Amino acid sequence: MTKRPKVLVARRVPAAVIDKLSRHFELDTVPGDTVLTPDELRARLQGKAGAYITGTVRITGELLDACPELRVISTMSVGYNHIDLPACTARRVLVTNTPDVLTETTADFGFALLMATARRMSEGERLLRDGRWESWSWDFLAGADVHGTTLGILGMGRIGQAIARRGHFGFGMKVIYHNRSRLPAETESQLGARYLSKDELLREADHLILVLPYSAASHHCIGAAEIALMKPTATLVNIARGGIVDEDALAAALREHRIAAAGLDVFEGEPRVNPALLTLPNVVLTPHIASATMPTRLAMADLAADNLVAALTGATPPTPLNPEILPLQ
Ligand SMILES: NC(=O)C1=CN([C@@H]2O[C@H](COP(=O)(O)OP(=O)(O)OC[C@H]3O[C@@H](n4cnc5c(N)ncnc54)[C@H](OP(=O)(O)O)[C@@H]3O)[C@@H](O)[C@H]2O)C=CC1
Numbered sequence: 001m002t003k004r005p006k007v008l009v010a011r012r013v014p015a016a017v018i019d020k021l022s023r024h025f026e027l028d029t030v031p032g033d034t035v036l037t038p039d040e041l042r043a044r045l046q047g048k049a050g051a052y053i054t055g056t057v058r059i060t061g062e063l064l065d066a067c068p069e070l071r072v073i074s075t076m077s078v079g080y081n082h083i084d085l086p087a088c089t090a091r092r093v094l095v096t097n098t099p100d101v102l103t104e105t106t107a108d109f110g111f112a113l114l115m116a117t118a119r120r121m122s123e124g125e126r127l128l129r130d131g132r133w134e135s136w137s138w139d140f141l142a143g144a145d146v147h148g149t150t151l152g153i154l155g156m157g158r159i160g161q162a163i164a165r166r167g168h169f170g171f172g173m174k175v176i177y178h179n180r181s182r183l184p185a186e187t188e189s190q191l192g193a194r195y196l197s198k199d200e201l202l203r204e205a206d207h208l209i210l211v212l213p214y215s216a217a218s219h220h221c222i223g224a225a226e227i228a229l230m231k232p233t234a235t236l237v238n239i240a241r242g243g244i245v246d247e248d249a250l251a252a253a254l255r256e257h258r259i260a261a262a263g264l265d266v267f268e269g270e271p272r273v274n275p276a277l278l279t280l281p282n283v284v285l286t287p288h289i290a291s292a293t294m295p296t297r298l299a300m301a302d303l304a305a306d307n308l309v310a311a312l313t314g315a316t317p318p319t320p321l322n323p324e325i326l327p328l329q
């Protein structure tokens, strides 16, 4: 019998994934919900041809140099800012991710967070649970309308377009967006979406949602200057990555009511949350759960397994990020 490739499964994954992978590979798994330290990760990757990771596992060029047998990294996430992709490509390490299978679920959550933020749901629940609900008054917890307003989308890709459909068809919203490159006219017309510069988008949106990947180009691309362009009645929702927003600038703007409210699913130092955000009433905070439904997490986990199996058995993986290095030697 030929020797089976060795694979590290760096986080706890569904049992079906372990079953699938163990048919092809000699597996090394971590106990419980352990998050390996960088040193532990380097040690565990010795002699491994593949790594099954999630967004909590960081892959650097330095790590790759210390693990020369590594040929494939499969991440159970669509975002891949935790992986130095150019470093992988330069060393002919294939990287795969899990697009599409989480698009609609993540868009549902983005829209839910927008609704919860605009309609002050967390603030209301906190007040009720604290026994501070005393009476009705005309402006008690009065928030912003969502239906019929202007929805701004920064990052109109797969998830951004799924959010645009919800806004346009479900809530009669006017959809405006900004990407570095404009969508085809036909797609814009199907989504009822209008392309604007980033500054115009910030000025015109009643609700702005961030769905762009995190990179050096998008680091703190929403800061004090950008927030200053927004309407004082606007809400800002971030389901992309924490580092896209300057959290100190956002907290100051929320405290001084320069924008009305924010909904945040992602944080720059997560799972640590900037203390400046924690005490503000006009912010809804969730712990990076936009893709967290059981069917979607199982689909992501399965796609990540399929990618690893295909890549290490000489087939073409379904969703490679650097296909230019295929076929693998
Ligand atoms: N909170 C959560 O649990 C989840 C978060 N995410 C995050 O959502 C992101 C988007 O996912 P998905 O929609 O599948 O990705 P896509 O690649 O389909 O879409 C990303 C969009 O962002 C645009 N974009 C990229 N860079 C910039 C920039 N600097 N300025 C403006 N627009 C930009 C791209 O267009 P162009 O290249 O033309 O600029 C593209 O339209 C992921 O990268 C991930 O970080 C995803 C799933 C769950």
Ligand SMILES: O=C(O)C(=O)[C@@H](O)[C@H](O)[C@H](O)CO
Binding pocket: 053, 054, 055, 056, 076, 077, 078, 079, 080, 102, 288, 290, 291
């Ligand atoms: O896919 C992404 O990019 C995400 O942010 C989320 O779906 C994941 O929960 C997370 O990254 C787990 O790997």
